[in-house]
Amino acid sequence: MISAWLGALGVLAVLCFRFPQWLTTPEVRAVVDIPLLRSVLLVGLLAGAALGGLALLANRGRRPGLLGLALVFLAFALGGADVPVPDSLPRRNLYLGLDYFVLSLFFTALAFIGIERLKPRLPAQGPLRPDAGLDLAYFALNHLGIAFILLTVNAVADGAARLSPGLPFGGWPVAVQFALIVLVADLTQYVQHRAFHGIPFLWRFHAIHHSIERMDWLAGSRLHFLEVLFQRALVIAPVHLLGFGREAIDLYVVFAGTITVFIHANLGLGFGWLRYVIATPAFHHWHHAAEEEARDRNFAVHLPLLDLLFGTFHLPRRWPERYGLLDEKLPDGLLAQHLYPFRRDRR
Ligand SMILES: [Zn+2]
Ligand SMILES: [Zn+2]
Structure with a gap:
């Protein structure tokens, strides 16, 4: 294989x-x-x-x-x-990000299949689960479509930078800027994520991400393309509005990409007190749990502190029994799932 x-x-x-x-x-x-x-x-x-x-x-x-x-x-x-x-x-405006797809798949698979083997949460699942094909298709779509994502994100970033009141953050040490960006970005993501759960029209898009029934490094790729566009643009806007420096922003982009893969991974480590400081697999696995006690919990994707603050934190010592949607059934396949939010007869 x-x-x-x-x-x-x-x-x-x-x-x-x-x-x-x-x-x-x-x-x-x-x-x-x-x-x-x-x-x-x-x-x-x-x-x-x-x-x-x-x-x-x-x-x-x-x-x-x-x-x-x-x-x-x-x-x-x-x-x-x-x-x-x-x-x-x-320089063309439209192209397929095949290089980004190949490099990302090669290095992410190399790193995370190894990490997951250290202490898998579900050892029997293995790296080749039955629905890996669908998530690989999502991974491909969200990488090949990088031209659209970059066009949107760069336009939003330029607009926000022009509106920026010129705050002094850009001159601060990169480590401090990076920590502030993580906080600002996760606050934005927390609000956006809650809206995607609470507003029925937005939930139809986000339901696709929650249809994941087997968690691993590839599963987190299952996102409606429009949600990816919207989320990236929304998160980058305040970061540029506040005038952070290029270096710190680049560092954050790498961090965000890595932690997204990490929190979905089939990795059974508890991480001790660190689990209150930074989002871990257990923290985000509970967000995906098909259990009533976990409904609308753990919205943050970097800092569990935000959920503690807003009263949506849920992290028992045990792991969830099942993952997936509580009371909805989604169609199979990438195309049918992309059309799902726009269907009239959806259940
Ligand atoms: Zn969610
Ligand atoms: Zn997720």
């Missing part, structure tokens, strides 16, 4: 090298180290070929092994790690 995964990611990566103007993100292009990526690609393809060959020799997992070998072969046929890259590219 790992061979097939590496082969598939390898083919997509070679396509990114071949057609960067259509498939890659200017923001990612600006920061990546091409020679390093070529080495990672080469190692990934060789590992994919070796594992595929091993599966065939050991006569276990022959089909995914064969698929892996075929994909690695295709990746080399398309140019492999030596594929040429154009020197300069015209």
Whole structure:
């Protein structure tokens, strides 16, 4: 299976090298180290070929092994790690964030499948649960659509920066700015998240995120695309309005992406007193619990303190029995779920 995964990611990566103007993100292009990526690609393809060959020799997992070998072969046929890259590219407004998808999937899977194996909350679930395909499709959509997300977020950020009264936060130490951004962003998220639970029209969008029945690093990707757009734009607005510096904001963006994956992870650690300081898997798993006691609890996604303050905190020592929706049934599939909020006959 790992061979097939590496082969598939390898083919997509070679396509990114071949057609960067259509498939890659200017923001990612600006920061990546091409020679390093070529080495990672080469190692990934060789590992994919070796594992595929091993599966065939050991006569276990022959089909995914064969698929892996075929994909690695295709990746080399398309140019492999030596594929040429154009020197300069015209900047386009619309493109697919295939590079962002491949890099994010590769590194997140590498880190979190390892972390989840340390102490899984549900050991039997494993990294390949039955509905992983749907969440992988959501992961792909919310990464490939990065052009739309960046267009919206940058427009909102520019507007907010222009309206900014020019507060002195930008000159403060980066660590202090970062802590303040986490607080401001989570306050915004708390209010927005409560609105998505309390207002029936907004709940129809958010119900998709709550239809998750198996929690892990990939599950948190299940979000209606319009909710992603709205949430990112809303959170970034006050941060730019208050005039925080670029460095602290970039740091926050990385932190927010990582903690979102972390709080959904299939990780059975309690984290002691830290669970009151920072959002943990147990804290957010209770937000997803299909149990009456957990209804409309734990809205914060960074700081549990906000839920303690507003009286919505719920974190018993035990773990939830079940996850998912309490009294609703959603259609299957990415497209049907995206149309769900607009349907008249929804239950
Ligand atoms: Zn929620
Ligand atoms: Zn969640």
